[in-house]
Amino acid sequence: MAQPSEAPASGTRLVDHFQRGLDAPICLTWELTYACNLSCVHCLSSSGRRDPRELDTAEARSVIDELRRMQVFYVNIGGGEPTVRPDFFELVSYATGSGVGVKFSTNGVRITPAAARRLAADGYVDVQVSLDGATPEVNDAVRGPGSYATAMRALGALAGAGLAEPKLSVVVTRHNAGQLDDFKRIADEHGARLRLTRLRPAGRGADVWDELHPTADQQRALYDWLLEHGEEVLTGDSFFHLSAYGRALPGLNLCGAGRVVCLIDPVGDVYACPFAIHDRFRAGSVRGPGGFAAVWRGSGLFAELRRPQDGGACSSCGAYDSCRGGCMAAKFFTGLPLDGPDPECVKGHGAAALAEVVPGSAPAPSCDHSHRTRPRRAGPVPVAIGRRPPEATAAPPAAPCDESPLAGFSPAAPEA
Amino acid sequence: MQPAPAPGPAPPGPSGFDPGRAWALHPRVSVRPEPFGALLYHFDTRRLSFLKDRLLLDVVRALGERPSARAACEHAGVPAGLLPRYERALAALAAGGMLVPRDGEP
Ligand code: SF4
Ligand code: SF4
16 A cells, blocks of 8 residues: 555445455355255245256366455355255365355255264354244245255254354245244254345245235334344345334445355356346356456456446435445346335335336346246246346356355444 | 544553554454455454455554564554554454464463
């Protein structure tokens, strides 16, 4: 630095630095496979069947090498169900042996007591077990028969193996929004930490979002519950649109897409965010020249996202500073303009805007790996918003933006 | 951000951070330089923190090789008038477990 005694100009908040992008992502989600033993109705990545083009072991290892060189602290591994990849444990060990921490999400199917012991022995691994109902009835209706029992078995195995604080990961829906205390109790009983995240209309979640997303009253109750429980409960910073109710929730309150987060999908395509699996938000491929670093640093899409954003219809809103118009992906897949209010805008502007969307005009995810046993909705044709024309062959869908890039992050921390 | 007005050495803060002692980065903390300063990640606590300017990064890097935190500040070129501010930043890092006292090591 030329001017060592110059502190950053006052008013340059960390969030502004982050908005402009970082040398490497803080939170990178990597979907290892589209294969999954379950068929959750709200799957964010429309997973089910493996894609024959998925990165092989050698390619996956070279992605890890690159993450190590870029000093990505940890990667959120998801899928599909990542543990069904035969090389899953090998890749986890390779990553943690390279100093790249691993947080992974699982439905629990492969978390046997032996697997749990192996994971617990690795100090760089975090495990999130997904559960979307605090009772089998509510959970299995969404995640499939037997999935509640599977998750409980996995939590028990992890607790038995002494894994440090597994996470119980819940997507808040209309059906489970009243069960928050029960989820908390289940987590506490297993020595786990509860993690609540937002249902986004991505992947198959777009098909069911209308029926499953929490009602306005439930959102309000959720906000109060989150305030009451503070840092005990993780949220992946995913409810920052609720900050518009008044007090900011912990976290950075920033849409990190392409700025501090991104997604690598199973075939190596890089998207701005795990919930934005659409050609509009595809930045490149780790298989391209220069690999992942070239995409992160050179993508035109990411450059566009890192430029100052126009608040559009939200700029006159008093809550804009904390809410920032909410989630880009949620707007996109519900057919709303990206520079307007979130579909779940707590001031009701989203509901009003949604009423104006021509039915069937919202963009559909670019790819679908669902098991063929369940009917797919008659999908509307993607609207041409991006510079990139939709490619019929390319780019599958996504999964959870998982761990907050900034969970537990305190922007008020050390300042010089 | 205002320059700290108080001149001279800061007394040990409420966290017990003593700038006269030798400190080091916690061995499980990883530091990644960024245009604005640096990001820190603690692999034990899984906490992320940040250094808000490059000079503080220089200080943190010098910690392990200098006899005291204050010496590390001087080595990095922290102007005397800004010492209290930088020592407070180090105290905050120490309170978060990012720094550990070196002379306590076996
Ligand atoms: S698009 Fe939505 S889910 Fe993705 S980073 Fe932005 S706010 Fe989060
Ligand atoms: S109008 Fe926009 S900024 Fe205001 S609360 Fe709604 S989504 Fe958030």
